[in-house]
Amino acid sequence: MPLLDIDAVNVFYGDFQALSGVSISLEAGEVLALIGANGAGKTTLLRSITGLMAPRQGRIRFDGADVAGMPAQALARLGIAMVPEGRMLFPSLTVQENLQMGTLTRRTGPWTLGAVYDTFPVLKDLRHRNATQLSGGQQQMVAIGRALLSNPRLLLCDELSLGLAPLVVEDIYRTFSRIRSEGLSIVLVEQDVARACAVSDQMACLLKGQVTLQGASAAVSNAQVTAAYFGE
Incomplete structure (x- = not known):
């Protein structure tokens, strides 16, 4: 049984249909690359999975x-977390306070503050600094760490590399x-198609x-x- 099973989902913004009959599944432990041009519906799909938007038709099974x-708060407690496009950190909080927001789900697991600092050592040195004083890459690390601290089973990453230097x-x-x-x-939603396919097991393209x-991913x-991607 897939961990995530999306079946014939239709999502609307008012009268505008943003997703039409989308069906995608993901097994436990797999990485799915979700690619497509701007406006293809990638973020809308992530928002539907996290409960920020409700499909008009179709099913989402977790x-x-x-x-x-x-x-969204109920889905977070079930183990679904998102690293949003633009990071969306709390500007009035320190790095460590932003990270600790992920613990509000009260889920237990391998991801602790220490584990996040082991993964992103630079954040430990900056933990008392205001989050807005960090570089874009460091802010992205905070956003990822915050999501991991909810100890999710499913992690949704929206445009991790957007606006960041290659290194x-x-x-x-x-x-x-x-x-x-x-x-x-x-x-993983990623504009860099080659990178997305290289780090993923499965891929899906939206247009x-x-x-x-x-x-x-290795077979396409x-x-x-x-x-x-272009509808040719």
Whole structure:
């Protein structure tokens, strides 16, 4: 049984249909790369999984339970966490206080404050600094650490590399092996298609709210990805 099973989901913004018949599944411990151009529906899908938007039709199952339309706080307690696009840190809080917001789910597991500092050592040195005083890459590390401290079973990452220098992106992606070692399932939205496919087990491409390609990341060709991405 998949950990995450999305079946024929339709999502609307008013009268505008943002997702149309989207069906995607993810096994426990797998990484799914979700690719597509701006406006393809990637963030809308993540928001639907986390309870920030409710599908009008279709089902979203998490660990076998139908969770479509459940409030975000209930889904967080079940073990779904998101690293949002733009990081969305609390500007009035320190680095450590931002990280500790992830513990509000009261879920237990391998991710403690010490484990996060082991994964991102620079954050320990900056823990008493205001989060707004950090570089973009350091802020992204805080956003990832905050999500991990909720000890999720499913981690949703929305545009981890957006606006970051290539060396910083490399540093962040190097942590993925450590994060995956704890058995996390991950949905990764990433504009860098080659990188997304390289670090994932499965991939799915969205175009105008519909899935145009999905399968094992290692099995899809560049030509298939290009055709699905641009609708050729």
